[in-house]
Amino acid sequence: MKEKPPVPTLQDIFAARPHVYRHLKPTPLVHYPTLSALVGTDVWIKHENVQPVGAFKVRGGLNLAAHLTETERRGGLFTASTGNHGQSIAFAARAHGLAATIAVPEGANPGKVAAMRGLGAEVVFHGPDFDTAREWITGVARERGGRFVGPTEELLISGVGTYGLEIVAELPDVDTIIVPVGAGSGACGTSIAAKGINPAIEVIAAQSAQAPSMQLSWKQGRLVTAGMQTFAEGVATRVPFENTQRIMRRLLDDFVLVDDDDIAKAIVTLLEHTHHLAEGAGAIPLAAALNLRERLAGKKVVLVLSGGNLSLEQLRTVLEQHHG
Protein backbone atom coordinates (compact mmCIF):
# COMPACT_ATOMS: atom_id res chain seq x y z
CA MET A 1 0.00 0.00 0.00
CA LYS A 2 1.39 3.32 -1.00
CA GLU A 3 2.02 5.54 2.00
CA LYS A 4 0.32 8.92 1.91
CA PRO A 5 2.60 11.94 2.25
CA PRO A 6 2.42 13.77 5.56
CA VAL A 7 0.06 16.70 5.71
CA PRO A 8 1.08 19.46 5.19
CA THR A 9 3.60 18.71 2.45
CA LEU A 10 6.90 20.24 1.37
CA GLN A 11 4.92 21.92 -1.38
CA ASP A 12 2.63 23.54 1.21
CA ILE A 13 5.68 25.02 2.93
CA PHE A 14 6.98 26.43 -0.35
CA ALA A 15 3.51 27.87 -0.94
CA ALA A 16 3.71 29.64 2.43
CA ARG A 17 6.94 31.47 1.54
CA PRO A 18 5.46 34.49 -0.27
CA HIS A 19 2.94 35.03 2.55
CA VAL A 20 5.70 34.90 5.14
CA TYR A 21 8.28 37.02 3.30
CA ARG A 22 5.75 39.68 2.47
CA HIS A 23 6.08 40.70 6.12
CA LEU A 24 9.24 39.07 7.51
CA LYS A 25 12.92 38.69 6.64
CA PRO A 26 14.76 35.36 6.82
CA THR A 27 16.34 35.02 10.26
CA PRO A 28 20.09 34.68 10.87
CA LEU A 29 21.77 31.27 11.02
CA VAL A 30 24.97 31.91 12.94
CA HIS A 31 27.97 29.68 13.62
CA TYR A 32 29.39 30.28 17.09
CA PRO A 33 32.98 29.05 17.52
CA THR A 34 33.07 29.16 21.32
CA LEU A 35 29.66 27.50 21.67
CA SER A 36 30.82 24.84 19.20
CA ALA A 37 33.81 24.17 21.44
CA LEU A 38 31.47 23.64 24.39
CA VAL A 39 29.26 21.19 22.52
CA GLY A 40 32.27 19.50 20.92
CA THR A 41 31.08 19.88 17.34
CA ASP A 42 30.17 22.64 14.88
CA VAL A 43 27.03 24.36 16.09
CA TRP A 44 24.83 26.95 14.39
CA ILE A 45 21.94 28.81 16.02
CA LYS A 46 18.80 29.49 13.99
CA HIS A 47 17.70 32.82 15.48
CA GLU A 48 13.90 32.74 15.44
CA ASN A 49 14.08 34.93 18.55
CA VAL A 50 14.78 37.96 16.35
CA GLN A 51 11.33 37.82 14.73
CA PRO A 52 9.21 40.95 15.34
CA VAL A 53 7.20 39.23 18.08
CA GLY A 54 10.22 37.34 19.38
CA ALA A 55 9.28 33.83 18.23
CA PHE A 56 8.97 31.54 15.19
CA LYS A 57 5.18 31.30 15.45
CA VAL A 58 4.61 34.58 13.63
CA ARG A 59 5.45 32.77 10.36
CA GLY A 60 2.46 30.50 10.88
CA GLY A 61 0.07 33.27 11.82
CA LEU A 62 0.92 35.17 8.63
CA ASN A 63 0.32 32.11 6.47
CA LEU A 64 -3.01 31.42 8.12
CA ALA A 65 -4.19 35.02 7.82
CA ALA A 66 -3.44 34.92 4.08
CA HIS A 67 -5.84 32.00 3.53
CA LEU A 68 -9.11 33.24 5.03
CA THR A 69 -12.46 33.38 3.27
CA GLU A 70 -14.12 36.77 2.94
CA THR A 71 -16.56 35.78 5.71
CA GLU A 72 -13.70 34.83 8.00
CA ARG A 73 -11.92 38.08 7.22
CA ARG A 74 -15.01 40.03 8.19
CA GLY A 75 -15.48 37.99 11.37
CA GLY A 76 -11.84 38.33 12.46
CA LEU A 77 -9.48 35.97 14.27
CA PHE A 78 -10.14 34.48 17.70
CA THR A 79 -7.76 32.47 19.82
CA ALA A 80 -6.66 31.73 23.36
CA SER A 81 -3.07 32.20 24.41
CA THR A 82 -1.03 33.98 27.01
CA GLY A 83 2.15 33.74 24.99
CA ASN A 84 3.80 33.61 21.60
CA HIS A 85 0.82 32.15 19.74
CA GLY A 86 -1.35 35.08 20.80
CA GLN A 87 1.29 37.62 19.76
CA SER A 88 1.66 35.83 16.42
CA ILE A 89 -2.09 36.01 15.73
CA ALA A 90 -2.19 39.67 16.83
CA PHE A 91 0.73 40.51 14.50
CA ALA A 92 -0.78 38.62 11.56
CA ALA A 93 -4.18 40.24 12.10
CA ARG A 94 -2.64 43.70 12.07
CA ALA A 95 -0.61 42.90 8.95
CA HIS A 96 -3.79 41.76 7.17
CA GLY A 97 -6.11 44.46 8.49
CA LEU A 98 -8.21 42.03 10.56
CA ALA A 99 -9.65 42.23 14.05
CA ALA A 100 -8.12 39.82 16.58
CA THR A 101 -9.67 38.78 19.88
CA ILE A 102 -7.50 36.84 22.29
CA ALA A 103 -8.78 35.19 25.45
CA VAL A 104 -6.42 34.91 28.38
CA PRO A 105 -7.03 33.49 31.85
CA GLU A 106 -7.42 35.95 34.74
CA GLY A 107 -4.01 36.83 36.14
CA ALA A 108 -2.23 36.45 32.79
CA ASN A 109 1.27 37.99 32.45
CA PRO A 110 0.69 41.78 32.15
CA GLY A 111 3.73 42.22 29.88
CA LYS A 112 2.39 39.79 27.31
CA VAL A 113 -1.10 41.27 27.53
CA ALA A 114 0.41 44.72 26.89
CA ALA A 115 2.34 43.37 23.90
CA MET A 116 -0.81 41.85 22.35
CA ARG A 117 -2.78 45.05 22.97
CA GLY A 118 0.11 47.07 21.53
CA LEU A 119 -0.34 45.10 18.31
CA GLY A 120 -3.98 46.15 18.24
CA ALA A 121 -5.60 42.94 19.50
CA GLU A 122 -8.56 42.93 21.87
CA VAL A 123 -7.51 40.93 24.93
CA VAL A 124 -10.30 39.51 27.08
CA PHE A 125 -9.70 37.99 30.49
CA HIS A 126 -11.92 34.95 31.05
CA GLY A 127 -11.87 32.15 33.59
CA PRO A 128 -9.30 30.81 36.00
CA ASP A 129 -7.20 28.78 33.53
CA PHE A 130 -6.20 28.40 29.91
CA ASP A 131 -8.67 25.65 29.04
CA THR A 132 -11.62 27.67 30.34
CA ALA A 133 -10.50 30.69 28.31
CA ARG A 134 -10.09 28.59 25.19
CA GLU A 135 -13.46 26.89 25.46
CA TRP A 136 -15.16 30.24 25.96
CA ILE A 137 -13.45 31.98 23.02
CA THR A 138 -14.28 29.06 20.69
CA GLY A 139 -17.94 29.73 21.43
CA VAL A 140 -17.52 33.47 20.92
CA ALA A 141 -15.88 32.90 17.53
CA ARG A 142 -18.78 30.68 16.46
CA GLU A 143 -21.40 33.20 17.59
CA ARG A 144 -19.73 36.08 15.80
CA GLY A 145 -18.88 34.18 12.61
CA GLY A 146 -15.15 34.62 13.25
CA ARG A 147 -12.28 32.21 12.75
CA PHE A 148 -11.02 30.34 15.81
CA VAL A 149 -7.32 29.49 15.43
CA GLY A 150 -6.04 26.34 17.15
CA PRO A 151 -2.34 25.97 17.97
CA THR A 152 -1.49 23.13 15.56
CA GLU A 153 -3.44 23.94 12.40
CA GLU A 154 -1.90 22.85 9.12
CA LEU A 155 -1.56 26.41 7.82
CA LEU A 156 0.46 27.26 10.93
CA ILE A 157 2.73 24.24 10.43
CA SER A 158 3.31 25.16 6.78
CA GLY A 159 4.16 28.73 7.74
CA VAL A 160 6.64 27.84 10.47
CA GLY A 161 8.20 25.24 8.17
CA THR A 162 9.71 28.12 6.19
CA TYR A 163 12.48 28.45 8.78
CA GLY A 164 13.34 24.80 8.05
CA LEU A 165 13.75 25.70 4.37
CA GLU A 166 15.99 28.62 5.36
CA ILE A 167 18.23 26.28 7.36
CA VAL A 168 18.69 23.79 4.51
CA ALA A 169 19.10 26.53 1.90
CA GLU A 170 21.87 28.19 3.87
CA LEU A 171 23.57 25.07 5.25
CA PRO A 172 22.81 22.27 2.77
CA ASP A 173 25.17 19.84 4.50
CA VAL A 174 23.51 20.15 7.92
CA ASP A 175 23.47 16.74 9.65
CA THR A 176 21.20 17.32 12.63
CA ILE A 177 18.55 19.86 13.63
CA ILE A 178 17.37 20.02 17.24
CA VAL A 179 14.00 21.68 17.80
CA PRO A 180 11.89 22.24 20.93
CA VAL A 181 8.34 20.87 21.14
CA GLY A 182 5.36 22.56 22.78
CA ALA A 183 2.35 21.74 20.65
CA GLY A 184 4.64 20.42 17.92
CA SER A 185 4.13 22.81 15.00
CA GLY A 186 7.82 23.75 14.87
CA ALA A 187 9.05 20.15 14.97
CA CYS A 188 6.56 19.15 12.28
CA GLY A 189 7.39 22.06 10.00
CA THR A 190 11.13 21.47 10.43
CA SER A 191 10.85 17.74 9.69
CA ILE A 192 8.65 18.16 6.65
CA ALA A 193 10.96 20.83 5.21
CA ALA A 194 14.32 19.24 6.00
CA LYS A 195 13.49 15.62 5.22
CA GLY A 196 11.44 16.59 2.21
CA ILE A 197 14.66 17.98 0.74
CA ASN A 198 17.11 15.49 2.20
CA PRO A 199 15.76 12.50 4.14
CA ALA A 200 19.21 11.94 5.66
CA ILE A 201 18.94 15.09 7.77
CA GLU A 202 18.33 14.00 11.34
CA VAL A 203 15.65 15.91 13.29
CA ILE A 204 15.69 15.54 17.06
CA ALA A 205 12.84 16.97 19.12
CA ALA A 206 13.36 18.05 22.71
CA GLN A 207 11.08 18.95 25.58
CA SER A 208 11.33 19.68 29.30
CA ALA A 209 11.36 16.61 31.52
CA GLN A 210 8.94 18.62 33.69
CA ALA A 211 6.33 18.59 30.86
CA PRO A 212 6.79 15.24 29.08
CA SER A 213 3.34 14.56 27.61
CA MET A 214 4.33 15.04 23.97
CA GLN A 215 7.50 12.97 24.42
CA LEU A 216 5.71 10.13 26.23
CA SER A 217 2.99 10.16 23.57
CA TRP A 218 5.61 9.90 20.83
CA LYS A 219 7.53 7.10 22.57
CA GLN A 220 4.43 5.08 23.39
CA GLY A 221 2.59 5.66 20.12
CA ARG A 222 -0.58 6.83 21.89
CA LEU A 223 -1.78 10.09 23.46
CA VAL A 224 -0.53 10.37 27.03
CA THR A 225 -1.45 13.25 29.36
CA ALA A 226 1.28 14.00 31.88
CA GLY A 227 2.22 16.36 34.70
CA MET A 228 3.37 19.86 33.75
CA GLN A 229 5.61 21.90 36.02
CA THR A 230 8.17 23.46 33.69
CA PHE A 231 9.05 27.16 33.92
CA ALA A 232 9.42 27.14 30.12
CA GLU A 233 5.92 28.30 29.22
CA GLY A 234 6.52 27.86 25.48
CA VAL A 235 6.61 24.08 25.97
CA ALA A 236 4.24 23.80 28.95
CA THR A 237 1.99 21.20 27.32
CA ARG A 238 -0.14 18.95 29.53
CA VAL A 239 -2.52 17.43 26.97
CA PRO A 240 -0.87 16.17 23.76
CA PHE A 241 -2.00 17.07 20.23
CA GLU A 242 -3.03 14.27 17.89
CA ASN A 243 -2.30 15.84 14.51
CA THR A 244 1.27 16.88 15.31
CA GLN A 245 1.93 13.50 16.98
CA ARG A 246 0.88 11.77 13.75
CA ILE A 247 3.44 13.74 11.74
CA MET A 248 6.17 13.41 14.36
CA ARG A 249 5.75 9.63 14.59
CA ARG A 250 6.41 9.39 10.91
CA LEU A 251 9.27 11.86 10.62
CA LEU A 252 11.21 12.47 13.87
CA ASP A 253 14.45 10.57 14.48
CA ASP A 254 14.35 10.98 18.23
CA PHE A 255 12.62 12.88 21.02
CA VAL A 256 14.59 13.63 24.17
CA LEU A 257 13.86 15.26 27.53
CA VAL A 258 16.03 17.75 29.41
CA ASP A 259 15.67 18.95 32.98
CA ASP A 260 14.45 22.47 33.71
CA ASP A 261 17.67 23.07 35.59
CA ASP A 262 19.69 22.33 32.44
CA ILE A 263 17.37 24.60 30.44
CA ALA A 264 18.06 27.46 32.85
CA LYS A 265 21.83 26.83 32.56
CA ALA A 266 21.52 26.85 28.78
CA ILE A 267 19.85 30.28 28.92
CA VAL A 268 22.91 31.60 30.77
CA THR A 269 25.30 29.87 28.35
CA LEU A 270 23.49 31.43 25.38
CA LEU A 271 23.68 34.88 26.96
CA GLU A 272 27.40 34.41 27.53
CA HIS A 273 28.37 32.93 24.16
CA THR A 274 25.84 34.42 21.74
CA HIS A 275 24.58 37.52 23.61
CA HIS A 276 21.02 36.51 22.76
CA LEU A 277 18.19 36.21 25.27
CA ALA A 278 16.38 32.87 24.96
CA GLU A 279 13.15 31.93 26.67
CA GLY A 280 13.11 28.47 28.25
CA ALA A 281 11.78 26.75 25.13
CA GLY A 282 14.43 28.44 22.98
CA ALA A 283 17.26 27.15 25.17
CA ILE A 284 16.07 23.52 25.17
CA PRO A 285 17.95 22.55 21.96
CA LEU A 286 21.28 23.68 23.46
CA ALA A 287 20.54 21.84 26.72
CA ALA A 288 19.76 18.72 24.66
CA ALA A 289 22.91 19.08 22.54
CA LEU A 290 25.08 19.30 25.65
CA ASN A 291 23.50 16.05 26.88
CA LEU A 292 24.02 14.39 23.47
CA ARG A 293 27.66 15.45 22.99
CA GLU A 294 28.99 11.99 22.11
CA ARG A 295 26.26 11.22 19.63
CA LEU A 296 26.68 14.60 17.89
CA ALA A 297 30.49 14.50 17.58
CA GLY A 298 31.66 15.33 14.06
CA LYS A 299 28.21 16.44 12.94
CA LYS A 300 27.01 19.84 11.75
CA VAL A 301 24.28 20.71 14.20
CA VAL A 302 21.63 23.45 14.04
CA LEU A 303 19.89 24.44 17.27
CA VAL A 304 16.55 26.20 16.79
CA LEU A 305 16.37 29.16 19.18
CA SER A 306 12.62 29.27 18.82
CA GLY A 307 11.86 32.34 20.90
CA GLY A 308 13.33 34.98 23.18
CA ASN A 309 10.37 36.11 25.27
CA LEU A 310 11.89 35.61 28.71
CA SER A 311 10.51 38.05 31.28
CA LEU A 312 12.84 40.21 33.36
CA GLU A 313 11.71 38.31 36.43
CA GLN A 314 12.55 34.95 34.85
CA LEU A 315 15.91 36.33 33.72
CA ARG A 316 16.77 37.47 37.24
CA THR A 317 15.83 34.07 38.67
CA VAL A 318 17.91 32.20 36.11
CA LEU A 319 20.95 34.42 36.67
CA GLU A 320 20.68 34.03 40.43
CA GLN A 321 20.52 30.24 40.17
CA HIS A 322 23.31 29.76 37.66
CA HIS A 323 26.66 31.45 37.74
CA GLY A 324 28.26 31.11 34.28
Added chain:
Amino acid sequence: MKEKPPVPTLQDIFAARPHVYRHLKPTPLVHYPTLSALVGTDVWIKHENVQPVGAFKVRGGLNLAAHLTETERRGGLFTASTGNHGQSIAFAARAHGLAATIAVPEGANPGKVAAMRGLGAEVVFHGPDFDTAREWITGVARERGGRFVGPTEELLISGVGTYGLEIVAELPDVDTIIVPVGAGSGACGTSIAAKGINPAIEVIAAQSAQAPSMQLSWKQGRLVTAGMQTFAEGVATRVPFENTQRIMRRLLDDFVLVDDDDIAKAIVTLLEHTHHLAEGAGAIPLAAALNLRERLAGKKVVLVLSGGNLSLEQLRTVLEQHHG
Protein backbone atom coordinates in the same frame (compact mmCIF):
# COMPACT_ATOMS: atom_id res chain seq x y z
CA MET B 1 33.04 77.85 -4.26
CA LYS B 2 31.44 74.51 -4.87
CA GLU B 3 31.41 72.40 -1.69
CA LYS B 4 33.06 69.02 -2.04
CA PRO B 5 30.89 66.04 -1.10
CA PRO B 6 31.82 64.30 2.13
CA VAL B 7 34.14 61.33 1.79
CA PRO B 8 33.03 58.57 1.57
CA THR B 9 29.99 59.29 -0.61
CA LEU B 10 26.54 57.75 -0.94
CA GLN B 11 27.91 56.03 -4.02
CA ASP B 12 30.69 54.44 -1.94
CA ILE B 13 28.07 53.00 0.40
CA PHE B 14 26.12 51.55 -2.52
CA ALA B 15 29.40 50.08 -3.81
CA ALA B 16 29.91 48.36 -0.44
CA ARG B 17 26.56 46.54 -0.61
CA PRO B 18 27.63 43.47 -2.63
CA HIS B 19 30.69 42.97 -0.40
CA VAL B 20 28.53 43.15 2.71
CA TYR B 21 25.63 41.00 1.47
CA ARG B 22 27.93 38.31 0.15
CA HIS B 23 28.36 37.35 3.82
CA LEU B 24 25.55 39.02 5.80
CA LYS B 25 21.77 39.39 5.71
CA PRO B 26 20.01 42.74 6.23
CA THR B 27 19.18 43.12 9.92
CA PRO B 28 15.63 43.48 11.31
CA LEU B 29 14.03 46.90 11.75
CA VAL B 30 11.31 46.30 14.31
CA HIS B 31 8.51 48.55 15.56
CA TYR B 32 7.83 47.99 19.26
CA PRO B 33 4.41 49.23 20.41
CA THR B 34 5.12 49.17 24.15
CA LEU B 35 8.51 50.83 23.76
CA SER B 36 6.86 53.46 21.55
CA ALA B 37 4.39 54.16 24.37
CA LEU B 38 7.32 54.72 26.76
CA VAL B 39 9.08 57.15 24.42
CA GLY B 40 5.79 58.80 23.49
CA THR B 41 6.23 58.40 19.73
CA ASP B 42 6.62 55.61 17.17
CA VAL B 43 9.95 53.90 17.71
CA TRP B 44 11.74 51.27 15.63
CA ILE B 45 14.91 49.44 16.65
CA LYS B 46 17.55 48.71 14.00
CA HIS B 47 18.93 45.42 15.29
CA GLU B 48 22.64 45.47 14.46
CA ASN B 49 23.11 43.33 17.57
CA VAL B 50 21.98 40.28 15.60
CA GLN B 51 25.01 40.38 13.29
CA PRO B 52 27.21 37.26 13.49
CA VAL B 53 29.75 39.01 15.73
CA GLY B 54 27.07 40.92 17.60
CA ALA B 55 27.74 44.42 16.25
CA PHE B 56 27.42 46.65 13.18
CA LYS B 57 31.17 46.89 12.63
CA VAL B 58 31.36 43.59 10.77
CA ARG B 59 29.86 45.35 7.73
CA GLY B 60 32.90 47.63 7.58
CA GLY B 61 35.42 44.85 8.04
CA LEU B 62 33.93 42.92 5.13
CA ASN B 63 34.05 45.95 2.84
CA LEU B 64 37.66 46.66 3.75
CA ALA B 65 38.76 43.05 3.26
CA ALA B 66 37.24 43.08 -0.23
CA HIS B 67 39.47 45.99 -1.32
CA LEU B 68 42.99 44.77 -0.52
CA THR B 69 45.88 44.58 -2.94
CA GLU B 70 47.45 41.18 -3.57
CA THR B 71 50.40 42.21 -1.39
CA GLU B 72 48.09 43.21 1.45
CA ARG B 73 46.18 39.94 1.12
CA ARG B 74 49.42 37.99 1.44
CA GLY B 75 50.53 40.06 4.41
CA GLY B 76 47.21 39.77 6.23
CA LEU B 77 45.27 42.16 8.47
CA PHE B 78 46.62 43.70 11.66
CA THR B 79 44.76 45.74 14.20
CA ALA B 80 44.43 46.54 17.89
CA SER B 81 41.12 46.09 19.68
CA THR B 82 39.67 44.37 22.66
CA GLY B 83 36.15 44.57 21.37
CA ASN B 84 33.84 44.66 18.39
CA HIS B 85 36.36 46.09 15.93
CA GLY B 86 38.70 43.14 16.56
CA GLN B 87 35.89 40.62 16.12
CA SER B 88 34.85 42.38 12.93
CA ILE B 89 38.36 42.16 11.45
CA ALA B 90 38.68 38.52 12.56
CA PHE B 91 35.35 37.67 10.91
CA ALA B 92 36.21 39.51 7.69
CA ALA B 93 39.65 37.89 7.52
CA ARG B 94 38.15 34.43 7.87
CA ALA B 95 35.50 35.20 5.23
CA HIS B 96 38.25 36.30 2.81
CA GLY B 97 40.79 33.61 3.64
CA LEU B 98 43.26 36.06 5.19
CA ALA B 99 45.41 35.91 8.31
CA ALA B 100 44.43 38.34 11.08
CA THR B 101 46.63 39.44 13.96
CA ILE B 102 45.01 41.41 16.75
CA ALA B 103 46.94 43.10 19.54
CA VAL B 104 45.24 43.41 22.92
CA PRO B 105 46.57 44.87 26.16
CA GLU B 106 47.54 42.45 28.92
CA GLY B 107 44.50 41.62 31.04
CA ALA B 108 42.06 41.95 28.12
CA ASN B 109 38.58 40.40 28.54
CA PRO B 110 39.09 36.60 28.19
CA GLY B 111 35.64 36.13 26.61
CA LYS B 112 36.40 38.53 23.79
CA VAL B 113 39.88 37.05 23.29
CA ALA B 114 38.27 33.60 23.02
CA ALA B 115 35.75 34.92 20.49
CA MET B 116 38.49 36.41 18.28
CA ARG B 117 40.55 33.22 18.51
CA GLY B 118 37.42 31.18 17.75
CA LEU B 119 37.18 33.11 14.48
CA GLY B 120 40.74 32.05 13.65
CA ALA B 121 42.58 35.28 14.50
CA GLU B 122 45.96 35.32 16.20
CA VAL B 123 45.58 37.36 19.38
CA VAL B 124 48.76 38.79 20.87
CA PHE B 125 48.90 40.36 24.32
CA HIS B 126 51.17 43.39 24.35
CA GLY B 127 51.68 46.21 26.83
CA PRO B 128 49.65 47.60 29.69
CA ASP B 129 47.08 49.60 27.69
CA PHE B 130 45.37 49.94 24.36
CA ASP B 131 47.62 52.69 22.96
CA THR B 132 50.76 50.66 23.64
CA ALA B 133 49.24 47.62 21.93
CA ARG B 134 48.18 49.69 18.93
CA GLU B 135 51.53 51.37 18.48
CA TRP B 136 53.27 48.03 18.63
CA ILE B 137 50.99 46.26 16.15
CA THR B 138 51.32 49.13 13.67
CA GLY B 139 55.06 48.45 13.62
CA VAL B 140 54.55 44.70 13.26
CA ALA B 141 52.22 45.24 10.29
CA ARG B 142 54.83 47.43 8.60
CA GLU B 143 57.63 44.89 9.17
CA ARG B 144 55.60 41.99 7.82
CA GLY B 145 54.11 43.86 4.85
CA GLY B 146 50.60 43.46 6.26
CA ARG B 147 47.70 45.88 6.35
CA PHE B 148 47.11 47.81 9.57
CA VAL B 149 43.41 48.67 9.96
CA GLY B 150 42.51 51.82 11.87
CA PRO B 151 39.07 52.22 13.44
CA THR B 152 37.73 55.03 11.21
CA GLU B 153 38.98 54.16 7.72
CA GLU B 154 36.78 55.23 4.84
CA LEU B 155 36.17 51.66 3.68
CA LEU B 156 34.85 50.86 7.15
CA ILE B 157 32.52 53.87 7.10
CA SER B 158 31.20 52.90 3.66
CA GLY B 159 30.58 49.35 4.83
CA VAL B 160 28.72 50.28 8.00
CA GLY B 161 26.71 52.85 6.04
CA THR B 162 24.82 49.95 4.46
CA TYR B 163 22.65 49.68 7.57
CA GLY B 164 21.65 53.30 6.99
CA LEU B 165 20.48 52.36 3.50
CA GLU B 166 18.50 49.46 4.97
CA ILE B 167 16.72 51.85 7.36
CA VAL B 168 15.67 54.28 4.63
CA ALA B 169 14.73 51.50 2.21
CA GLU B 170 12.44 49.87 4.74
CA LEU B 171 11.05 53.02 6.41
CA PRO B 172 11.29 55.78 3.77
CA ASP B 173 9.35 58.24 5.93
CA VAL B 174 11.67 57.98 8.92
CA ASP B 175 12.06 61.41 10.57
CA THR B 176 14.92 60.88 13.02
CA ILE B 177 17.71 58.35 13.48
CA ILE B 178 19.62 58.24 16.77
CA VAL B 179 23.02 56.57 16.63
CA PRO B 180 25.75 56.05 19.27
CA VAL B 181 29.25 57.39 18.71
CA GLY B 182 32.51 55.73 19.70
CA ALA B 183 35.02 56.50 16.97
CA GLY B 184 32.19 57.78 14.77
CA SER B 185 32.10 55.36 11.84
CA GLY B 186 28.46 54.41 12.50
CA ALA B 187 27.28 58.02 12.82
CA CYS B 188 29.15 58.98 9.64
CA GLY B 189 27.87 56.04 7.62
CA THR B 190 24.31 56.65 8.83
CA SER B 191 24.41 60.37 8.00
CA ILE B 192 25.94 59.91 4.56
CA ALA B 193 23.38 57.22 3.67
CA ALA B 194 20.26 58.84 5.13
CA LYS B 195 20.92 62.45 4.15
CA GLY B 196 22.29 61.42 0.78
CA ILE B 197 18.84 60.01 0.04
CA ASN B 198 16.74 62.53 1.95
CA PRO B 199 18.47 65.56 3.50
CA ALA B 200 15.40 66.14 5.71
CA ILE B 201 16.11 63.02 7.76
CA GLU B 202 17.46 64.17 11.11
CA VAL B 203 20.48 62.29 12.48
CA ILE B 204 21.23 62.71 16.17
CA ALA B 205 24.45 61.29 17.61
CA ALA B 206 24.68 60.26 21.26
CA GLN B 207 27.51 59.38 23.60
CA SER B 208 28.03 58.70 27.30
CA ALA B 209 28.49 61.81 29.45
CA GLN B 210 31.29 59.82 31.07
CA ALA B 211 33.26 59.81 27.78
CA PRO B 212 32.43 63.14 26.08
CA SER B 213 35.52 63.78 23.91
CA MET B 214 33.78 63.25 20.56
CA GLN B 215 30.78 65.33 21.64
CA LEU B 216 32.92 68.19 23.00
CA SER B 217 35.00 68.11 19.82
CA TRP B 218 31.87 68.34 17.69
CA LYS B 219 30.37 71.16 19.77
CA GLN B 220 33.59 73.18 19.89
CA GLY B 221 34.70 72.53 16.33
CA ARG B 222 38.18 71.39 17.39
CA LEU B 223 39.65 68.15 18.71
CA VAL B 224 39.17 67.92 22.48
CA THR B 225 40.56 65.08 24.58
CA ALA B 226 38.43 64.37 27.65
CA GLY B 227 38.10 62.04 30.62
CA MET B 228 36.77 58.56 29.98
CA GLN B 229 35.05 56.56 32.70
CA THR B 230 32.06 54.98 30.98
CA PHE B 231 31.24 51.29 31.44
CA ALA B 232 30.08 51.25 27.81
CA GLU B 233 33.30 50.06 26.22
CA GLY B 234 31.94 50.46 22.69
CA VAL B 235 31.95 54.24 23.12
CA ALA B 236 34.90 54.55 25.51
CA THR B 237 36.74 57.13 23.43
CA ARG B 238 39.29 59.38 25.11
CA VAL B 239 41.10 60.87 22.10
CA PRO B 240 38.80 62.09 19.28
CA PHE B 241 39.18 61.14 15.62
CA GLU B 242 39.70 63.90 13.07
CA ASN B 243 38.28 62.29 9.93
CA THR B 244 34.96 61.28 11.46
CA GLN B 245 34.66 64.68 13.19
CA ARG B 246 35.02 66.35 9.81
CA ILE B 247 32.10 64.36 8.40
CA MET B 248 29.97 64.76 11.52
CA ARG B 249 30.43 68.53 11.61
CA ARG B 250 29.03 68.70 8.15
CA LEU B 251 26.15 66.26 8.50
CA LEU B 252 24.94 65.71 12.08
CA ASP B 253 21.90 67.63 13.34
CA ASP B 254 22.78 67.27 16.98
CA PHE B 255 25.06 65.41 19.36
CA VAL B 256 23.79 64.70 22.88
CA LEU B 257 25.20 63.13 26.03
CA VAL B 258 23.47 60.66 28.37
CA ASP B 259 24.57 59.51 31.80
CA ASP B 260 25.91 55.99 32.29
CA ASP B 261 23.15 55.43 34.81
CA ASP B 262 20.51 56.13 32.15
CA ILE B 263 22.37 53.84 29.74
CA ALA B 264 22.20 51.01 32.27
CA LYS B 265 18.46 51.64 32.78
CA ALA B 266 17.97 51.57 29.00
CA ILE B 267 19.64 48.13 28.84
CA VAL B 268 17.03 46.84 31.31
CA THR B 269 14.18 48.55 29.42
CA LEU B 270 15.34 46.95 26.15
CA LEU B 271 15.48 43.52 27.79
CA GLU B 272 11.96 43.99 29.11
CA HIS B 273 10.31 45.43 26.01
CA THR B 274 12.27 43.91 23.13
CA HIS B 275 13.89 40.82 24.72
CA HIS B 276 17.18 41.82 23.14
CA LEU B 277 20.48 42.15 25.00
CA ALA B 278 22.19 45.48 24.27
CA GLU B 279 25.70 46.43 25.25
CA GLY B 280 26.06 49.91 26.75
CA ALA B 281 26.71 51.59 23.39
CA GLY B 282 23.68 49.87 21.88
CA ALA B 283 21.37 51.21 24.60
CA ILE B 284 22.54 54.83 24.29
CA PRO B 285 20.03 55.78 21.54
CA LEU B 286 17.09 54.67 23.71
CA ALA B 287 18.49 56.55 26.71
CA ALA B 288 18.83 59.64 24.50
CA ALA B 289 15.30 59.25 23.09
CA LEU B 290 13.82 59.08 26.59
CA ASN B 291 15.63 62.34 27.41
CA LEU B 292 14.41 63.95 24.16
CA ARG B 293 10.73 62.90 24.48
CA GLU B 294 9.27 66.35 23.84
CA ARG B 295 11.42 67.06 20.84
CA LEU B 296 10.65 63.67 19.27
CA ALA B 297 6.86 63.78 19.77
CA GLY B 298 4.99 62.90 16.59
CA LYS B 299 8.13 61.76 14.77
CA LYS B 300 9.05 58.36 13.39
CA VAL B 301 12.24 57.51 15.23
CA VAL B 302 14.79 54.78 14.57
CA LEU B 303 17.16 53.82 17.38
CA VAL B 304 20.33 52.04 16.23
CA LEU B 305 21.00 49.11 18.58
CA SER B 306 24.60 48.99 17.45
CA GLY B 307 25.78 45.94 19.37
CA GLY B 308 24.82 43.33 21.93
CA ASN B 309 28.13 42.23 23.37
CA LEU B 310 27.38 42.78 27.04
CA SER B 311 29.27 40.37 29.29
CA LEU B 312 27.41 38.25 31.84
CA GLU B 313 29.17 40.17 34.59
CA GLN B 314 28.01 43.52 33.16
CA LEU B 315 24.49 42.13 32.78
CA ARG B 316 24.39 41.03 36.42
CA THR B 317 25.60 44.45 37.57
CA VAL B 318 23.04 46.30 35.48
CA LEU B 319 20.18 44.09 36.71
CA GLU B 320 21.22 44.52 40.32
CA GLN B 321 21.33 48.30 39.98
CA HIS B 322 18.07 48.74 38.10
CA HIS B 323 14.81 47.06 38.89
CA GLY B 324 12.57 47.29 35.82
